[in-house]
Amino acid sequence: MRLIDTHTHLDFPEFDADRDAVLARSRALGVSRMVVLGVYQTNWQRLWQLVEEHQELHAAFGLHPVYLDEHSPEHLDELRDWLGRLAGHRKLCAVGEFGLDYYLEHLDRQRQQTLFEAQLELAVEFELPALLHVRRAHAATIATLKRFRLARGGIIHAFAGSLEEAREYIKLGFRLGLGGAATWPQANRLRKVVAQLPLDAIVLETDAPDMAPAMHPNQRNSPEHLQDICSELATLRGVTAEELAAASSRNADELFGWN
Numbered sequence: 732m733r734l735i736d737t738h739t740h741l742d743f744p745e746f747d748a749d750r751d752a753v754l755a756r757s758r759a760l761g762v763s764r765m766v767v768l769g770v771y772q773t774n775w776q777r778l779w780q781l782v783e784e785h786q787e788l789h790a791a792f793g794l795h796p797v798y799l800d801e802h803s804p805e806h807l808d809e810l811r812d813w814l815g816r817l818a819g820h821r822k823l824c825a826v827g828e829f830g831l832d833y834y835l836e837h838l839d840r841q842r843q844q845t846l847f848e849a850q851l852e853l854a855v856e857f858e859l860p861a862l863l864h865v866r867r868a869h870a871a872t873i874a875t876l877k878r879f880r881l882a883r884g885g886i887i888h889a890f891a892g893s894l895e896e897a898r899e900y901i902k903l904g905f906r907l908g909l910g911g912a913a914t915w916p917q918a919n920r921l922r923k924v925v926a927q928l929p930l931d932a933i934v935l936e937t938d939a940p941d942m943a944p945a946m947h948p949n950q951r952n953s954p955e956h957l958q959d960i961c962s963e964l965a966t967l968r969g970v971t972a973e974e975l976a977a978a979s980s981r982n983a984d985e986l987f988g989w990n
Contacts, residue, residue: 735983736765738936745940757954768828770795772806791825796832827862834866861885911944
């Protein structure tokens, strides 16, 4: 079974003690590629160094809305510089993680929107997919994406919207990232939506070290758990784990331009 983890934070300190072992175990479990996403300016260099050291890792760089107060206008200029220097590099796969978060009420929505649109412009300029964080902000995100029309689309990370919202994203060229959240039995609404999503719209992810699946509760999440996530979501959809793994990996390959 070949798997691709389209959303990890393997550069985070939670993996400092055993990162190489985690990567080795993940490879042994069929995880052939993993995307590591930048979330603020101070982790981009660390992230890139990690990605260069490991063949199966790929990088995305962005300014995450949850860290809104840590970002400055200069960081957007630096992001553009990073993307420009690495344009065409096989290890650079996307802009992200960025987006809109309306769940955390203290985050100024206008500032978020300005930062969101600036990074969408970079995705358009450098012809890269966008890896988006969207929490309780689907309507605003969809409306904005309709104005920008990214040629290469992207991924809605940890998708938890409605079937109608899923269809809007798919029409805009986006895949839907599914991970640990939909493995929990109490996530009834999300599980019903996941069961109805077209197979060619799904990519798998962990969000490691966060969003652990139901079979690994209260643990550090890891790409090692992607096989278990795949198996549970396949059962939910009435297909084999092998079928879901093959389809989601094919979708990721197409999105990122991987052979």
